[in-house]
Amino acid sequence: NEPRIWTLQDFEIGKALGKGKFGHVYLAREKRTHYIVALKMLSKRQLLESRMERQLRREIEIQSHLKHPNILRLFGYFWDEKRIYLILEYAPNGELFNELRIERKFSEPKSANYIEQVINALMCLHENNIIHRDIKPENLLNSCGVIKISDFGWSVHAPTTRRKTLCGTLDYLPPEMVCREEYDEFIDHWALGVLTYEFLVGEPPFESREPRETYRRIEGLQYNVPSHISEEARDFISKLLKRNPYERMSLEEALEHPWLVKHRNSMV
Numbered sequence: 001n002e003p004r005i006w007t008l009q010d011f012e013i014g015k016a017l018g019k020g021k022f023g024h025v026y027l028a029r030e031k032r033t034h035y036i037v038a039l040k041m042l043s044k045r046q047l048l049e050s051r052m053e054r055q056l057r058r059e060i061e062i063q064s065h066l067k068h069p070n071i072l073r074l075f076g077y078f079w080d081e082k083r084i085y086l087i088l089e090y091a092p093n094g095e096l097f098n099e100l101r102i103e104r105k106f107s108e109p110k111s112a113n114y115i116e117q118v119i120n121a122l123m124c125l126h127e128n129n130i131i132h133r134d135i136k137p138e139n140l141l142n143s144c145g146v147i148k149i150s151d152f153g154w155s156v157h158a159p160t161t162r163r164k165t166l167c168g169t170l171d172y173l174p175p176e177m178v179c180r181e182e183y184d185e186f187i188d189h190w191a192l193g194v195l196t197y198e199f200l201v202g203e204p205p206f207e208s209r210e211p212r213e214t215y216r217r218i219e220g221l222q223y224n225v226p227s228h229i230s231e232e233a234r235d236f237i238s239k240l241l242k243r244n245p246y247e248r249m250s251l252e253e254a255l256e257h258p259w260l261v262k263h264r265n266s267m268v
């Protein structure tokens with residue numbers, strides 16, 4: 001099916017879902033098929049001012065070609081004189097970040113189930129030689145229990161050396177990014193360890209009041225695992241939060257780790 005030329009007139013705009021960094025996301029319904037989507041509206045001026053247009057092109061290029069149940073679909077895009085519009089898959093339950101703040105922390109079965117889905121998405125990305133580089137609860141959407149990785153704004157084709165200074169949370173940065181070394185897809189493995197910790201504990205492992213302190217704790221691998229965390233979960237995290245990227249567990253090994261196997265067998 002030929003990609004259509006979409007226009008705003010093809011959609012009925014519903015409620016605002018939320019405000020992203022560069023624009024608003026609205027619930028929308030395609031008029032002909034009544035298909036429900038999330039329409040992300042980005043201001044051209046803001047994109048140009050912050051020189052993000054190259055990053056947006058990359059985001060569109062990457063996300064539009066990826067088809068995986070745990071990766072949020074980008075169905076298409078269009079623009080008018082003021083804005084660029086991304087036609088995105090709608091995930092009814094919203095950001096996992098919100099769910100985690102409400103529940104404070106997730107149970108081990110729930111964390112294992114979510115982490116397994118993130119691993120499946122990362123395997124798809126890495127098979128396509130893509131590093132996400134921004135795995136965190138804010139960039140994970142929940143669609144009736146199915147986790148969708150979204151926001152490919154920071155994704156790149158592996159391996160790469162970072163050109164830009166980093167913005168956003170430092171909590172998820174691996175040591176090799178903190179010390180400006182070359183890095184590759186293993187930075188996503190590190191982020192997976194940080195994500196697992198944050199699901200189980202309710203806050204990221206290296207979180208500190210001062211960014212400098214966060215850097216120091218990341219470089220020194222200084223994190224404490226509360227006693228309520230199971231031995232298997234503790235071991236799973238420790239095999240991802242390794243200073244040397246090549247010592248980090250592979251995604252295949254992670255799927256076979258006792259912590260995930262234990263909870264997979266107990267899932268209905």
Ligand SMILES: COc1ccc(/C=N/Nc2[nH]nc(C)c2C(=O)Nc2cccc(NC(C)=O)c2)cc1
Pocket residue numbers: 017018019020025038040088089090091092093094095098141150
């Ligand atoms: C405020 O409560 C909410 C509950 C659920 C949603 C669902 N969002 N679902 C989405 N599907 N596809 C995309 C893209 C989105 C999306 O961007 N959501 C979004 C954007 C900005 C903030 C939030 N906030 C929360 C709490 O999820 C969600 C959005 C907001």
